[in-house]
Amino acid sequence: MSHNKNEQRFSRRGFMKATSLAGGGLLIGFTFFESCKPGAEPALDLAELNYNDFNAFIKIADNGAVTIFSPNPEIGQGVKTSMPMIIAEELDVDWKDVHVVQAPLDSKNYTRQVAGGSQSIRHGWEPLRQTGATARQMLVNAAAARWGVDASECSSSRGVITNAKGETLTYGDVVNEAAGMEIPEDVKLKPVSEFHIIGQEIGNVDIDEIVTGKPLFGLDYKKEGMYYACVARPPAFGQTLDSFDDSEARAISGVKEVVRFGDKVAVLATDTWTAMKGKKALKLSWKSDTSLESTAEHHKILTGLLDGNSFETLRKDGDVKKAFSKADFVLERTYESPFLPHNCMEPMNFFAEVTPEKIHLVGPIQTPEGTANRIAEVLERDVADIHLEMTRQGGGFGRRLYGDFAIEAAEISNLTQKPVQVVFSREDDMADGIYRPAIKYRIAASVKDGAITGYHLKEASINSNMYGLIPNFFPAGALENYQVDVAKFDSKITTGAWRAPYTNFLAFAEQTFFDELAELMETDRIQLRLDLLDNVKGTTDDRIQYSPERMQKVIRTAVEKSGWGSAPDGVYQGFSAYYCHNSHVAEVAEVVMEGGQPVVKRVVCVVDCGIVVNPLGARNQVEGGVIDGIGHAMYGDFAFEDGAPENLNFDGYRLIRIKEIPRVETHFIKNTESPTGLGEPALPPAGAAVANAIKAATGKRLYNQPFIKELKDLQIPKKEIIG
Amino acid sequence: MPNYSIKVNGKSHSVEVSADTPLLWVLRDHLDLAGTKYGCGIALCGTCTVHVNGSPVRSCVMPIGQVGDGEIKTIEGLSEDGSHPLQKAWKTVDVPQCGYCQAGQIMSAAALLESNPNPSEAEIKEAMNGNICRCASYQRIHEAVALAARESQS
Numbered sequence: 001m002s003h004n005k006n007e008q009r010f011s012r013r014g015f016m017k018a019t020s021l022a023g024g025g026l027l028i029g030f031t032f033f034e035s036c037k038p039g040a041e042p043a044l045d046l047a048e049l050n051y052n053d054f055n056a057f058i059k060i061a062d063n064g065a066v067t068i069f070s071p072n073p074e075i076g077q078g079v080k081t082s083m084p085m086i087i088a089e090e091l092d093v094d095w096k097d098v099h100v101v102q103a104p105l106d107s108k109n110y111t112r113q114v115a116g117g118s119q120s121i122r123h124g125w126e127p128l129r130q131t132g133a134t135a136r137q138m139l140v141n142a143a144a145a146r147w148g149v150d151a152s153e154c155s156s157s158r159g160v161i162t163n164a165k166g167e168t169l170t171y172g173d174v175v176n177e178a179a180g181m182e183i184p185e186d187v188k189l190k191p192v193s194e195f196h197i198i199g200q201e202i203g204n205v206d207i208d209e210i211v212t213g214k215p216l217f218g219l220d221y222k223k224e225g226m227y228y229a230c231v232a233r234p235p236a237f238g239q240t241l242d243s244f245d246d247s248e249a250r251a252i253s254g255v256k257e258v259v260r261f262g263d264k265v266a267v268l269a270t271d272t273w274t275a276m277k278g279k280k281a282l283k284l285s286w287k288s289d290t291s292l293e294s295t296a297e298h299h300k301i302l303t304g305l306l307d308g309n310s311f312e313t314l315r316k317d318g319d320v321k322k323a324f325s326k327a328d329f330v331l332e333r334t335y336e337s338p339f340l341p342h343n344c345m346e347p348m349n350f351f352a353e354v355t356p357e358k359i360h361l362v363g364p365i366q367t368p369e370g371t372a373n374r375i376a377e378v379l380e381r382d383v384a385d386i387h388l389e390m391t392r393q394g395g396g397f398g399r400r401l402y403g404d405f406a407i408e409a410a411e412i413s414n415l416t417q418k419p420v421q422v423v424f425s426r427e428d429d430m431a432d433g434i435y436r437p438a439i440k441y442r443i444a445a446s447v448k449d450g451a452i453t454g455y456h457l458k459e460a461s462i463n464s465n466m467y468g469l470i471p472n473f474f475p476a477g478a479l480e481n482y483q484v485d486v487a488k489f490d491s492k493i494t495t496g497a498w499r500a501p502y503t504n505f506l507a508f509a510e511q512t513f514f515d516e517l518a519e520l521m522e523t524d525r526i527q528l529r530l531d532l533l534d535n536v537k538g539t540t541d542d543r544i545q546y547s548p549e550r551m552q553k554v555i556r557t558a559v560e561k562s563g564w565g566s567a568p569d570g571v572y573q574g575f576s577a578y579y580c581h582n583s584h585v586a587e588v589a590e591v592v593m594e595g596g597q598p599v600v601k602r603v604v605c606v607v608d609c610g611i612v613v614n615p616l617g618a619r620n621q622v623e624g625g626v627i628d629g630i631g632h633a634m635y636g637d638f639a640f641e642d643g644a645p646e647n648l649n650f651d652g653y654r655l656i657r658i659k660e661i662p663r664v665e666t667h668f669i670k671n672t673e674s675p676t677g678l679g680e681p682a683l684p685p686a687g688a689a690v691a692n693a694i695k696a697a698t699g700k701r702l703y704n705q706p707f708i709k710e711l712k713d714l715q716i717p718k719k720e721i722i723g
Numbered sequence: 724m725p726n727y728s729i730k731v732n733g734k735s736h737s738v739e740v741s742a743d744t745p746l747l748w749v750l751r752d753h754l755d756l757a758g759t760k761y762g763c764g765i766a767l768c769g770t771c772t773v774h775v776n777g778s779p780v781r782s783c784v785m786p787i788g789q790v791g792d793g794e795i796k797t798i799e800g801l802s803e804d805g806s807h808p809l810q811k812a813w814k815t816v817d818v819p820q821c822g823y824c825q826a827g828q829i830m831s832a833a834a835l836l837e838s839n840p841n842p843s844e845a846e847i848k849e850a851m852n853g854n855i856c857r858c859a860s861y862q863r864i865h866e867a868v869a870l871a872a873r874e875s876q877s
């Protein structure tokens with residue numbers, strides 16, 4: 001069953017405008033993000049639109065060269081390459097003739113930016129194709145008008161238009177006439193079989209700048225007269241600033257100003273190092289009115305929630321209690337995960353220059369519009385005064401959805417009336433996170449006469465619970481008796497989205513649970529999943545968005561590609577399959593024992609994400625997602641004591657390194673379905689595939705993350721980590 | 724504040740900074756060479772890797788006072804035009820995701836290939852283990868280093 005939510009209708013009138021360029025050529029403006037939002041209504045009438053209302057442009061010069069100006073926040077997911085590819089496909093030009101340009105800084109044209117988020121390609125698919133196809137049709141119409149023939153007699157291919165007589169004109173030949181054409185309402189999209197850019201291996205459009213070290217990122221931004229600002233924030237969640245003494249900080253040469261704002265103190269200096277030193281030289285005294293939280297306490301609280309009955313029920317089918325009471329046996333397991341920091345490689349930072357006339361903001365942010373609104377609110381200014389520019393972003397993983405660092409920059413600049421760049425040290429970045437919340441799951445399933453009869457999932461989480469779609473993921477719909485209950489504890493520790501929120505750990509719990517259940521039922525672990533999926537076929541429950549057919553296909557393909565069940569002696573396999581972000585993924589991990597420790601050597605990952613726009617970039621996302629998933633499952637540990645994290649840098653907090661990675665083999669299912677999410681879906685199943693392989697290799701079943709805490713032998717000596 | 728004269732990518736520069744200022748911040752904030760990145764400040768992530776007299780150095784923990792007349796090479800000086808075999812291999816393999824760590828990765832790899840033009844798989848992993856890639860583009864990093872080594876051999 002497939003729910004195609006992409007096919008929202010929209011009017012080209014609202015989000016597009018064409019005009020001729022002074023120097024020759026055609027410029028088409030369109031609202032890149034507005035058009036990508038599902039069901040977005042164009043906000044304005046064509047008559048009222050001017051170029052400030054558009055945030056992306058296609059420029060076709062009279063020599064035929066195509067430039068696509070993209071305002072897109074690029075956080076490593078590759079959309080700056082793949083989204084223009086979709087436009088170029090329908091425009092029907094050669095990719096080598098396309099030049100993609102990040103919206104120029106300081107341009108007044110980019111005032112309505114909205115970050116695409118992880119669903120960029122899924123939501124952008126249809127509107128981006130329409131944009132390219134509309135431009136193509138205008139060019140064809142212009143050629144037809146010049147020849148005095150009907151446009152339907154003309155065709156285009158790679159920037160050349162041909163009529164019935166075989167005469168040709170290039171896009172460049174007719175571009176000036178096209179600019180005067182009316183914007184056609186009904187354009188035809190290419191059949192998938194004619195794609196010549198989508199599905200090709202296209203390299204990252206910023207690759208030259210990246211490998212030569214050009215300034216691209218937030219921290220690379222500079223402005224004449226700018227100060228660097230390091231901020232002292234309460235070291236523990238729940239603390240406030242009592243008093244401070246800045247005399248030593250001010251005595252450091254290069255420290256220009258020290259300002260308090262709220263419970264924070266900022267040190268402004270002429271370079272980053274001096275600002276960092278100045279911050280360290282502050283004498284700060286903190287106070288707290290309440291008790292400070294710790295991981296040990298959270299552990300008790302979350303366990304109490306799982307044992308208690310303060311749940312909210314998110315989905316309830318049949319009667320699990322009854323099923324459990326009649327069962328031959330019930331398997332119940334509890335799974336634990338810690339908080340996790342995002343640790344974007346580029347620490348949080350932002351530039352702000354607040355003057356009485358305007359507010360200029362520059363930096364890496366996934367939610368520019370919401371952040372600008374909040375800054376306007378905090379500074380009590382008109383949002384129209386704000387001009388916000390996005391840089392390339394050194395990782396996101398969810399952290400840059402939150403604009404706390406940008407608000408700080410604006411507050412400091414407002415107080416000092418100086419241009420400032422707020423820089424988080426790595427320690428700040430880990431101490432002032434918006435973490436993945438610590439979560440516990442308890443799963444129970446009943447078995448009667450060799451069949452699963454009931455499934456009960458309970459979640460106890462810090463601050464917030466799983467979002468509404470998740471209770472309808474597998475195995476919802478496969479079992480008559482099924483229930484999902486959630487409970488939460490309100491903590492002072494800030495939490496938020498982290499790559500594949502909730503599913504990044506839930507998939508581990510669920511897919512290791514099914515592995516264990518299959519063992520207890522003495523049944524084939526793959527067949528068990530396939531049989532459950534059979535039950536979902538033909539469901540009329542429209543809350544169920546995963547497709548049992550597509551899920552079975554990725555499972556069967558993973559079995560085949562990995563050589564499941566026929567691994568050589570000494571190689572142990574683990575299996576996992578998961579659906580999230582509208583994509584279906586199955587993974588097989590292989591583990592060997594080296595020196596008494598399990599080592600992951602190979603992961604086969606099969607993905608159904610519909611049409612793969614750019615296989616080269618898509619494989620990169622999958623390889624990264626799998627390794628990221630394994631790394632955090634193995635090593636990610638982040639405990640709190642007295643309200644503060646115990647580790648604040650890579651000496652105590654371990655991220656996966658090149659020596660620890662398996663070989664990842666990626667396979668995409670070929671089909672013509674609209675593209676779905678890819679930045680996240682490969683991550684959730686990875687931890688379970690590895691845990692199931694470790695079980696096969698060692699006999700030890702893992703219930704908690706990180707695995708190193710349960711398999712102490714995995715701990716490599718510290719000195720090996722130090723590069 | 725003391726004045727230091729340092730040689731970066733074949734050019735001499737003089738800067739006025741305190742003696743404890745790490746080379747990283749001199750490059751980034753004073754010389755406008757932003758290709759060298761900050762990631763941890765304690766020599767554990769490798770994003771700040773530069774060469775001093777041909778050896779890889781974590782510039783975040785090298786105070787300017789210790790640089791002396793060492794020849795510093797940064798990503799901006801690795802080649803004139805992005806044509807270093809590693810830069811070419813990085814493009815062929817399409818290594819980067821967010822891209823932030825990649826200058827440091829390339830500089831670590833460049834130092835490896837200088838001293839060991841034909842490294843084994845294990846030697847590549849050993850030399851690159853000090854560089855974190857949070858996006859986990861490790862598989863491609865490995866592939867690109869091996870490719871550059873092969874290309875330079877032939």
Ligand code: FES
Pocket residue numbers: 760761762763764765766767768769770771772781782783784
């Ligand atoms: S910033 Fe120097 S090693 Fe991390």
Ligand code: FES
Pocket residue numbers: 076345394395819820821822823824825855856857858859860
């Ligand atoms: S590419 Fe993002 S940290 Fe390496």
